[in-house]
Amino acid sequence: xxxxxxxxxxxxxxxxxxxxxxxxxxxxxxxxxxxxxxxxxxxxxxxxxxxxxxxxxxxxxxxxxxxxxxxxxxxxxxxxxxxxxxxxxxxxxxxxxxxxxxxxxxxxxxxxxxxxxxxxxxxxxxxxxxxxxxxxxxxxxxxxxxxxxxxxxxxxxxxxxxxxxxxxxxxxxxxxxxxxxxxxxxxxxxxxxxxxxxxxxxxxxxxxxxxxxxxxxxxxxxxxxxxxxxxxxxxxxxxxxxxxxxxxxxxxxxxxxxxxxxxxxxxxxxxxxxxxxxxxxxxxxxxxxxxxxxxxxxxxxxxxxxxxxxxxxxxxxxxxxxxxxxxxxxxxxxxxxxxxxxxxxxxxxxxxxxxxxxxxxxxxxxxxxxxxxxxxxxxxxxxxxxxxxxxxxxxxxxxxxxxxxxxxxxxxxxxxxxxxxxxxxxxxxxxxxxxxxxxxxxxxxxxxxxxxxxxxxxxxxxxxxxxxxxxxxxxxxxxxxxxxxxxxxxxxxxxxxxxxxxxxxxxxxxxxxxxxxxxxxxxxxxxxxxxxxxxxxxxxxxxxxxxxxxxxxxxxxxxxxxxxxxxxxxxxxxxxxxxxxxxxxxxxxxxxxxxxxxxxxxxxxxxxxxxxxxxxxxxxxxxxxxxxxx
Ligand SMILES: [Zn+2]
Numbered sequence: 001x002x003x004x005x006x007x008x009x010x011x012x013x014x015x016x017x018x019x020x021x022x023x024x025x026x027x028x029x030x031x032x033x034x035x036x037x038x039x040x041x042x043x044x045x046x047x048x049x050x051x052x053x054x055x056x057x058x059x060x061x062x063x064x065x066x067x068x069x070x071x072x073x074x075x076x077x078x079x080x081x082x083x084x085x086x087x088x089x090x091x092x093x094x095x096x097x098x099x100x101x102x103x104x105x106x107x108x109x110x111x112x113x114x115x116x117x118x119x120x121x122x123x124x125x126x127x128x129x130x131x132x133x134x135x136x137x138x139x140x141x142x143x144x145x146x147x148x149x150x151x152x153x154x155x156x157x158x159x160x161x162x163x164x165x166x167x168x169x170x171x172x173x174x175x176x177x178x179x180x181x182x183x184x185x186x187x188x189x190x191x192x193x194x195x196x197x198x199x200x201x202x203x204x205x206x207x208x209x210x211x212x213x214x215x216x217x218x219x220x221x222x223x224x225x226x227x228x229x230x231x232x233x234x235x236x237x238x239x240x241x242x243x244x245x246x247x248x249x250x251x252x253x254x255x256x257x258x259x260x261x262x263x264x265x266x267x268x269x270x271x272x273x274x275x276x277x278x279x280x281x282x283x284x285x286x287x288x289x290x291x292x293x294x295x296x297x298x299x300x301x302x303x304x305x306x307x308x309x310x311x312x313x314x315x316x317x318x319x320x321x322x323x324x325x326x327x328x329x330x331x332x333x334x335x336x337x338x339x340x341x342x343x344x345x346x347x348x349x350x351x352x353x354x355x356x357x358x359x360x361x362x363x364x365x366x367x368x369x370x371x372x373x374x375x376x377x378x379x380x381x382x383x384x385x386x387x388x389x390x391x392x393x394x395x396x397x398x399x400x401x402x403x404x405x406x407x408x409x410x411x412x413x414x415x416x417x418x419x420x421x422x423x424x425x426x427x428x429x430x431x432x433x434x435x436x437x438x439x440x441x442x443x444x445x446x447x448x449x450x451x452x453x454x455x456x457x458x459x460x461x462x463x464x465x466x467x468x469x470x471x472x473x474x475x476x477x478x479x480x481x482x483x484x485x486x487x488x489x490x491x492x493x494x495x496x497x498x499x500x501x502x503x504x505x506x507x508x509x510x511x512x513x514x515x516x517x518x519x520x521x522x523x524x525x526x527x528x529x530x531x532x533x534x535x536x537x538x539x540x541x542x543x544x545x546x547x548x549x550x551x552x553x554x555x556x557x558x559x560x561x562x563x564x565x566x567x568x569x570x571x572x573x574x575x576x577x578x579x580x581x582x583x584x585x586x587x588x589x590x591x592x593x594x595x596x597x598x599x600x601x602x603x604x605x606x607x608x609x610x611x612x613x614x615x616x617x618x619x620x621x622x623x624x625x626x627x628x629x630x
Pocket of ligand 1: 396423424427441442
């Protein structure tokens with residue numbers, strides 16, 4: 001019984017039965033005893049809390065010590081969560097060195113608690129380690145049964161909180177380290193406070209919340225900060241990271257005297273995740289590097305010199321996340337202008353393709369895409385040379401494309417058609433968030449390749465291109481494993497199956513409507529998959545959700561079985577049910593040909609023929625659908 005209910009029980013009795021004086025005396029007594037009782041209850045409660053606290057701490061210590069051992073069965077007995085088990089089994093099987101890290105009880109109720117747990121497996125670059133540790137380090141819900149506390153569930157750190165702005169100060173010391181001062185504007189809407197991912201090697205020097213010190217815990221690549229629920233708070237974090245110079249492991253980050261880089265996956269600045277809708281923020285970046293080096297951020301930038309220091313100021317044009325930084329002693333910086341776009345090349349003199357050819361190709365691709373879909377989102381397109389690891393077009397990061405020591409072919413028809421460079425340019429048209437992010441990014445850019453290829457080699461190449469994408473899908477072993485909806489890690493499925501979904505949509509809407517859909521979607525300012533579905537339905541005049549949901553959410557592609565009888569085709573879907581139109585070309589026994597369309601939407605459907613008897617048929621004669629036949 002707490003104090004409130006104690007008074008509620010006694011008060012009606014007091015007012016009904018006694019005189020004023022009696023009431024006063026009695027009330028005093030009651031107050032006195034209730035005070036005693038509440039002190040007693042508080043003490044009992046404190047003991048209970050302390051007991052719960054000790055038992056919970058014991059459970060956490062048990063998990064931490066199991067983590068350090070090499071006993072998968074033992075670990076799984078005390079940690080029932082699949083994600084944690086998978087991480088542990090992976091580390092044990094790969095014989096990686098492990099260490100449990102900081103932990104913290106964030107909230108303790110009677111039968112449940114929220115706990116920060118961390119653990120690391122060490123195997124190389126700290127960025128990759130941070131990325132892997134994400135499978136283990138997190139904020140977990142514990143539940144109490146008797147004296148035992150068990151970990152039950154994991155909380156998504158970004159489910160309610162938001163990062164709105166980064167004001168980043170970055171000092172780059174080539175071959176050595178970075179010093180970072182990040183001032184974040186954040187909205188805290190979740191009870192647990194605020195948590196962010198950051199490279200686990202970061203040495204924190206200062207952390208202020210609204211200019212005051214606050215409680216925080218940092219371990220396993222996750223930083224938790226004690227904050228109250230409030231929008232528009234300011235979080236200041238100062239730290240240094242000694243950046244690796246490992247000649248054998250240069251992908252995530254590599255610093256030498258001559259050149260170096262940190263990709264976004266190095267987690268050199270804090271954010272939530274690669275597909276969170278809630279950490280797309282405005283960035284203002286102020287970088288310094290010795291004058292002897294050039295530096296390229298992945299954002300539109302300008303530079304100046306003060307003494308021996310080169311200053312680069314960069315600013316995002318629309319909310320984005322996960323910045324990358326590259327520097328090089330031997331670069332030249334060349335700028336060209338195309339419409340509103342600054343086309344800037346950061347590369348050594350001997351970079352190939354030669355800069356004028358690159359610009360010409362950019363210009364041509366830009367014109368083709370602009371004709372179909374209107375202007376891109378930004379006004380900057382950078383090409384940044386990364387001399388650390390081979391040739392080719394490597395990746396796109398915010399507003400730049402990263403090339404190897406040399407770029408590679410810009411567009412080709414053989415052995416398999418690809419418009420690799422154009423693919424990167426096409427990324428400038430979308431900046432999606434949330435589920436199916438990579439479908440709207442990689443699926444889109446791969447689909448755009450088909451348009452660029454046909455503008456150079458003619459329409460017939462489109463068929464070959466999509467057949468090769470089908471082959472990529474089948475060879476990639478995505479079937480049964482990955483859906484476009486949940487491809488948060490960019491497994492590869494979004495390129496092949498994703499581009500096919502765009503291609504099928506183009507057949508259903510027609511080319512003109514497809515362009516309208518993309519142009520509307522790009523201009524809408526809402527690049528979520530829901531917005532994409534809305535725009536598709538709008539231009540097609542019918543509800544496109546059944547089609548898109550079935551293709552985006554399934555981990556498969558349709559497997560069809562077709563049975564022929566004299567006047568009928570029976571079409572059945574063997575596994576997941578998909579929605580799509582399927583064309584047939586039928587040859588009748590009298591020699592006539594018929595074209596039919598079946599709107600596939602269930603397990604089994606019939607195509608009845610009244611015009612004669614079927615001699616033979618061809619399903620999807622123009623290869624407009626991605627499926628396999630049983
Ligand atoms: Zn891409």
